[in-house]
Amino acid sequence: MSIRTDLWLSRKPLAGFAIVGAAWSSYFAQMPVIKAAVGASDGVYGGVMLLASLGALAAMWLAPLAHGMFGRWALPLGALLMSAGMLAAGMSSALVAFGLAMTLASVGAGVTDVLVNVRVSEIESASGRHLMNLNHAMFSFSYAGCALTTGALRELGWSPAQVFSLLVTLSLLAGWTMLERRAPDLPSEEIETDAPLPHLLVWGTGAIVLVAFLAEASAEGWSALHLERTLGGGPAEGALGPALLGLSMGIGRLTGHFLANRLPALPFITAASLLAAAGLVLVGAAPTLGVAYLGFALAGLGISVVAPLALALVGRIVPPKARLTAISRAAALGYGAFFVAPPLMGLTSEILGLRAGFWVVAGLLTFSIGALVPLLATRIAARPVLD
Numbered sequence: 159m160s161i162r163t164d165l166w167l168s169r170k171p172l173a174g175f176a177i178v179g180a181a182w183s184s185y186f187a188q189m190p191v192i193k194a195a196v197g198a199s200d201g202v203y204g205g206v207m208l209l210a211s212l213g214a215l216a217a218m219w220l221a222p223l224a225h226g227m228f229g230r231w232a233l234p235l236g237a238l239l240m241s242a243g244m245l246a247a248g249m250s251s252a253l254v255a256f257g258l259a260m261t262l263a264s265v266g267a268g269v270t271d272v273l274v275n276v277r278v279s280e281i282e283s284a285s286g287r288h289l290m291n292l293n294h295a296m297f298s299f300s301y302a303g304c305a306l307t308t309g310a311l312r313e314l315g316w317s318p319a320q321v322f323s324l325l326v327t328l329s330l331l332a333g334w335t336m337l338e339r340r341a342p343d344l345p346s347e348e349i350e351t352d353a354p355l356p357h358l359l360v361w362g363t364g365a366i367v368l369v370a371f372l373a374e375a376s377a378e379g380w381s382a383l384h385l386e387r388t389l390g391g392g393p394a395e396g397a398l399g400p401a402l403l404g405l406s407m408g409i410g411r412l413t414g415h416f417l418a419n420r421l422p423a424l425p426f427i428t429a430a431s432l433l434a435a436a437g438l439v440l441v442g443a444a445p446t447l448g449v450a451y452l453g454f455a456l457a458g459l460g461i462s463v464v465a466p467l468a469l470a471l472v473g474r475i476v477p478p479k480a481r482l483t484a485i486s487r488a489a490a491l492g493y494g495a496f497f498v499a500p501p502l503m504g505l506t507s508e509i510l511g512l513r514a515g516f517w518v519v520a521g522l523l524t525f526s527i528g529a530l531v532p533l534l535a536t537r538i539a540a541r542p543v544l545d
Contacts, residue, residue, distance in 0.1 A: 167287065180303075183401075185247075187304075187312070187397040190383050190393075190396065192247065196250060203504055205500070233336040235333075236269035244325060248318030272489050276481065292412065302403070303401075360488055364489070365530055366427065368495050369523055372522065380515065389444065389446065389450060399450070407461065410458065410459040426463065427463070427531065434456070438520035439516070440453030442513040
């Protein structure tokens, strides 16, 4: 079976990954001007984003609820809520309004992200194909393209409200593409299941997703600010940071799509995490824009495959009827990165400087992978993987 077949099998969740990537890249590429508009320091901004990220954590409960209430409309509605929240954030001039808007955006993004990951896992189970890296690659390529586009629009004088209005239009188109003819066959038992879960494996794998998203969120969310404020770049040069991250992550995930059937997941995750940590160290030490771009590219290549491999592993570890619950929990734990990254980077930046923030994340990534991977390897060896 070719990659064309894989693309066709997962065409509907692919649209979901694409619009989530477009939304976050258009936000992060405008982060310096949005942050300035609400008059927030690094620490205050990080605190507001910490509270807004409650919406992403709520996706653990809201995604199954949204699927039960709205069926095939859950994905399109989640995408529309996400883009509408970002539009409201782009129009905000006060911290409270900005925080509420980003909470709505986080809810929509979290629900959309959980549901598309579950849908890919279901397609993997039915087809016997490894599709998670391919779908996450679509997120990354969309992220790169929209970051570059947003940077160009900023150079042309577009405001955040204008950029996010365009995002709302794209969300409507993506929602139409994601809409199933009928609700996906997720039995009710999968939403409130009594099927036993291997809790340590689910939460341990979710912790790896958390660390991966922490590195990804820190690099994506603060790259433009680092390039513009620390290294003196302009709007287009700042937007090139998120764009390079997205492009390198897309290349990494596309490569991971072809290697997933050939390499064991946990050693693959370990090597990729170490490469990402090295890239973040280089970003923090960069004396010039070019060196920082290289660091972001290495970080993107490394971190690109960690979360998709971990989520796919969860889908293969648990019984089929527990898949929605397990992936929702692992993904929601991963969304905890959006709690940790803003205050971690904001407070570290205020106390030690923005460079040190990237070094701290690199250290956490290295330490957590060293602690979690051996534990998971022991546990997985004691139970079959449901491939």
